[in-house]
Amino acid sequence: MSAAGPLGMSLRGWSAWTPGLTAPAAWLTWARGGVAARRETAPPALGEFPPLLRRRADRMGRAALHVLTRPELPYTGQAIVMCSRLGEIGRSFGLQKELASEGSVSPQQFGMSVHHAIGGLFMMAKKARVPLTALAAGEEGALAGLQEAAAQLADGAGILWLLFCEEPLPTEYRSFAASPEDGTDHYAFVLELAAGDEFRLAKDAEHAAPATRRVASPLDLLAFLLCPSDDAIRLSPRGGWTLCRAGRKLA
Amino acid sequence: MATQEDLIHEIKVFIIEALNMEDVTPEDIGDDDSLFGEGLGLDSIDSLELGVGLQKRYGLKISAETEETRKIFASARALADYVAANRTR
Numbered sequence: 001m002s003a004a005g006p007l008g009m010s011l012r013g014w015s016a017w018t019p020g021l022t023a024p025a026a027w028l029t030w031a032r033g034g035v036a037a038r039r040e041t042a043p044p045a046l047g048e049f050p051p052l053l054r055r056r057a058d059r060m061g062r063a064a065l066h067v068l069t070r071p072e073l074p075y076t077g078q079a080i081v082m083c084s085r086l087g088e089i090g091r092s093f094g095l096q097k098e099l100a101s102e103g104s105v106s107p108q109q110f111g112m113s114v115h116h117a118i119g120g121l122f123m124m125a126k127k128a129r130v131p132l133t134a135l136a137a138g139e140e141g142a143l144a145g146l147q148e149a150a151a152q153l154a155d156g157a158g159i160l161w162l163l164f165c166e167e168p169l170p171t172e173y174r175s176f177a178a179s180p181e182d183g184t185d186h187y188a189f190v191l192e193l194a195a196g197d198e199f200r201l202a203k204d205a206e207h208a209a210p211a212t213r214r215v216a217s218p219l220d221l222l223a224f225l226l227c228p229s230d231d232a233i234r235l236s237p238r239g240g241w242t243l244c245r246a247g248r249k250l251a
Numbered sequence: 252m253a254t255q256e257d258l259i260h261e262i263k264v265f266i267i268e269a270l271n272m273e274d275v276t277p278e279d280i281g282d283d284d285s286l287f288g289e290g291l292g293l294d295s296i297d298s299l300e301l302g303v304g305l306q307k308r309y310g311l312k313i314s315a316e317t318e319e320t321r322k323i324f325a326s327a328r329a330l331a332d333y334v335a336a337n338r339t340r
């Protein structure tokens with residue numbers, strides 16, 4: 001297969017939340033390796049979001065709705081691509097336990113168990129009638145989200161929001177985690193991306209050497225985007241997908 | 252013995268808990284306030300949720316949406332009246 005040409009995009013804005021990290025300045029310090037996020041379980045408050053809708057969001061959903069409604073990144077009708085490896089896995093597991101023990105499930109919980117439900121809540125609150133794409137790409141969510149965003153921008157979207165969100169694995173699923181750290185993050189962040197050339201997503205044969213065995217996580221991607229000193233990030237150990245800053249190449 | 256007022260209060264607490272209505276207290280819901288539409292603002296998924304919850308808690312089986320169902324869910328008082336007359340537990 002021939003190498004794909006570079007897909008350009010520019011970062012117009014961002015908003016991020018994880019326990020203990022909320023202010024943009026704190027995230028910039030984090031991106032430079034200055035602070036570690038705390039492992040807490042309390043979701044953020046959603047005071048500005050309609051109560052009748054926010055009551056349906058669970059841990060991951062509340063984090064997602066929080067970053068989608070920050071005043072520093074106003075929503076003006078952009079299409080949304082949302083990426084989550086497991087979605088609201090706590091809700092999904094709760095439904096399975098309820099089904100096993102009682103033989104029926106909560107209609108409300110069931111209705112929210114589809115992967116795009118949180119994005120749908122946001123669209124309902126904003127009365128937005130624009131495309132919403134929900135992706136679950138295993139460990140390669142960062143790459144899949146960027147590919148989808150780049151494809152939509154190349155197709156004329158102009159500007160869109162790329163949302164990443166995750167919640168910790170339920171205790172019962174911990175034995176399936178790949179490592180002690182795997183599945184422990186609770187975060188959400190949204191990137192406002194526009195057609196442009198600040199960054200280039202490319203499957204570049206010249207730089208396809210498998211320099212890393214680790215898949216870049218969405219938080220690795222965010223750290224790269226917020227850290228201008230970094231030239232490029234390899235997104236996957238397979239193939240040569242990288243995201244590069246314009247005018248720079250992978251070292 | 253529990254009075255009708257006690258049961259209405261109990262129904263309000265049940266609605267709030269079943270539907271995860273944060274920031275809403277029983278005092279915020281008038282006895283005769285409409286539960287759906289312009290009143291409390293509940294929707295069709297909420298009516299299903301309440302139906303399942305009423306079955307578990309009071310042993311009631313409420314049929315799918317009919318004119319009678321709308322009357323049962325009209326207000327906290329109407330729902331309490333129905334529960335009082337039909338509960339099996």
